[in-house]
Amino acid sequence: MDIPYTVEPRPDTGLYNGKLGIWLFLASEVMLFGALFSTLIVLRSAVDNWHQTPFNVPLATVNTFVLIGSSVTVVLAWANLRLNNFKKAKMFIWITFLCGVAFMGIKSYEYMEKFAHHIYPSTHNYYATYFTLTGLHGLHVLGGMIVFAYLLGPGAKMWETDPQRYTNRVEVTGLYWHFVDLVWIFLFPMLYLL
Amino acid sequence: MSGHSVEEIKKETAVYLAVFAGLAVLTGVTVGVSYLHLSPGPAIALALLIASIKGALVASFFMHLLNEKKLIYSVLILTVIFFVALMALPIASEVGATRF
Numbered sequence: 001m002d003i004p005y006t007v008e009p010r011p012d013t014g015l016y017n018g019k020l021g022i023w024l025f026l027a028s029e030v031m032l033f034g035a036l037f038s039t040l041i042v043l044r045s046a047v048d049n050w051h052q053t054p055f056n057v058p059l060a061t062v063n064t065f066v067l068i069g070s071s072v073t074v075v076l077a078w079a080n081l082r083l084n085n086f087k088k089a090k091m092f093i094w095i096t097f098l099c100g101v102a103f104m105g106i107k108s109y110e111y112m113e114k115f116a117h118h119i120y121p122s123t124h125n126y127y128a129t130y131f132t133l134t135g136l137h138g139l140h141v142l143g144g145m146i147v148f149a150y151l152l153g154p155g156a157k158m159w160e161t162d163p164q165r166y167t168n169r170v171e172v173t174g175l176y177w178h179f180v181d182l183v184w185i186f187l188f189p190m191l192y193l194l
Numbered sequence: 195m196s197g198h199s200v201e202e203i204k205k206e207t208a209v210y211l212a213v214f215a216g217l218a219v220l221t222g223v224t225v226g227v228s229y230l231h232l233s234p235g236p237a238i239a240l241a242l243l244i245a246s247i248k249g250a251l252v253a254s255f256f257m258h259l260l261n262e263k264k265l266i267y268s269v270l271i272l273t274v275i276f277f278v279a280l281m282a283l284p285i286a287s288e289v290g291a292t293r294f
Contacts, residue, residue: 013263013265015266019266020265020266023266023269027270027272027273030273030277031277031280034277034280034281037281038280038284038285039284041281041284041285042284042285042288045285046288057225061221065218065221068217068218069214071256072210072213075256076210079203079206079207082203178257179257181256182249182252182253185245185248185249185252186242186245188224188245189224189241189242189245193224193225193227193228193241194228194237194238194241
């Protein structure tokens, strides 16, 4: 089945379908995370004893650099596909994926440390909001990693059969990944620094 | 491939790396500001300002929003309006609320 406008832009929107689709999806994600941010603000303002044991700022700072770095590598992957350099693009997608692994690894360590000190979401709203926001964000990172794994694995065959469509898939996945990075850019100061 | 010359794509790559450097510096600034131990109001305002600048850099350059089509801008303007409402309404309902 030939799906139209996966490569050529639609005459009415000026975009290929995937690009409009991903932006509409990201708009819905803004509402999802926005609702949780709003909840954090309301819960936090309601009590005087908000802060409990501080979170690990150096580790979270490393995670911030990891995610920002992965945003650069995914856009460099797309740039290299446009230069017809599949080998280099694949390397950058691999680096992006491994940055995701590093991020989830550091997050898992943070969670394990909390559980080892008997700190759970139910302990205090301070932790409940932390686990909810970072947990949902972590699931989004995992989702992105699954897509990158597909693009590196069975999905890579499309570069041979339809390179422009493959390039568009990498661009669209990159847009999703940048959004995940954007959410962390706000999560990091709100949870760890304020 | 997609209608851009090799030179243009290489220039874009240089921009991506410059934006990354800017984001790294701003991350350092974010952490540094937290050590100033400002009072909550200014601390929150400054942290969100820096985060917004970082977010704007990611959206403008990595997500190519600077050169996007009008339809995407329309979708995002609608999103911003609803996002502001989503943030403002719960907070507004809590302001001056009596706690028992």
